[in-house]
Amino acid sequence: MRDLGVYFGTFAPCHVGHFEQIIRAKRENRHAVVILSGYQGDRGEKIGMNLEHRSRAMRQLLKNDTNVTVLQLDETDIPRYPVGWEPWLKMLQSLIDQAIATLDFDVKKVTFYMGEKEYVEPLKNHFEAVYTNADVLMTMVDRKILGISGTEIRETPILNWDYVTRPFRRFFVQNVLITGAPNSGKSILAEDLARRYSTSYSVEYVKDYLKEHQLVASDLDARDFHAIGIGQFELNRKHIHSNATRKIFFADTDVLYTKVYNTLGQHDDKDDINQIFEHYIRLQTWSLILVIPPSKNAEKKDKVFYEQLIKELEQHELLDKVVFLEGNHQENYSRAHALCDELLDEGKDN
Secondary structure (H helix, E strand, C coil): CEEEEEEEECCCCCEHHHHHHHHHHHHHEEEEEEEEEECCCCCCHHHCCCHHHHHHHHHHHCCCCCCEEEEEEECCCCCCCCCCHHHHHHHHHHHHHHHHCCCCCCCCEEEEEECCHHHHHHHHHHHHHHCCCCEEEEEECCCCCCCCCHHHHHHCCCCCHHHECHHHHHHHCEEEEEEECCCCCHHHHHHHHHHHCCCCEECCHHHHHHHHHCCCHHHCCHHHHHHHHHHHHHHHHHHHCCCCCECEEEEECCHHHHHHHHHCCCCCCHHHHHHHHHHHHHHCCCCEEEEECCCCCCCHHHHHHHHHHHHHHHHCCCHHHEEECCCCHHHHHHHHHHHHHHHHCCCCCC
């Protein structure tokens, strides 16, 4: 057994092939260092998975594993490959030295695991020169160990879902928002669709909030609306990141919906609360927004709410994501089902 295994890459995302190499580095060495590299605007960030996001997901994947250290190498301020070899190698060395400093044994044998041949010579020359008292070994890994690549996953993530390690799947979940007029059947639709796709869904947080605090809607003040909006955001986020979420997630309302409630409320701090909500609305990402209009016999207040909701969707430039469901429940379910199949781009999901 050797002392330290170093495995680096962009990991956008980390798939099972990567994971097998991490396991190899861990088993062949007393300790392994996994280094995620990237820069602002890299191929991971272009699909919503920046370097910090990837590092967090990797730490989650390898949590409680005392034989592995996860570090990140930010290449933003150095020239792009292959021009920036010298600063990149120095940054890599600094991270490895940082990891070595935490170990309770002397590192005399270092193994680098890499999938690109062009890395071998620069790494070998640099680290043999700086680690003069260590045995430095370069090892090529089999990038086709499972016949999958990060490029294939980024291009067709749903088809390659099972190859993506679990903490990285959240970046490829198709988020579907179901919204519309109050009492329009959106909660039932969200639940039925989640059952159909064997995935998770979020409920309307305000209902549980009112029950827990023994309130009615007319009692709500600024603090209540603040708690409800953030609570809805966190509930949706929890489900998106949940192990129960399988390719697609259904949200029964969101922060924008709570903003509408707040705007139509009776308290004096609407503008302050709405300003807070704006931050969270920008953090939400929806692949599809299903909107159910009020029925012809709906109460006036529900119609007023719906009109304000449409204004908010337009103001936030979300109407291009919207599909209106204007039939009965069965018709709306069938239409939504077909739209979700199109979104997943693989026909029936089960």
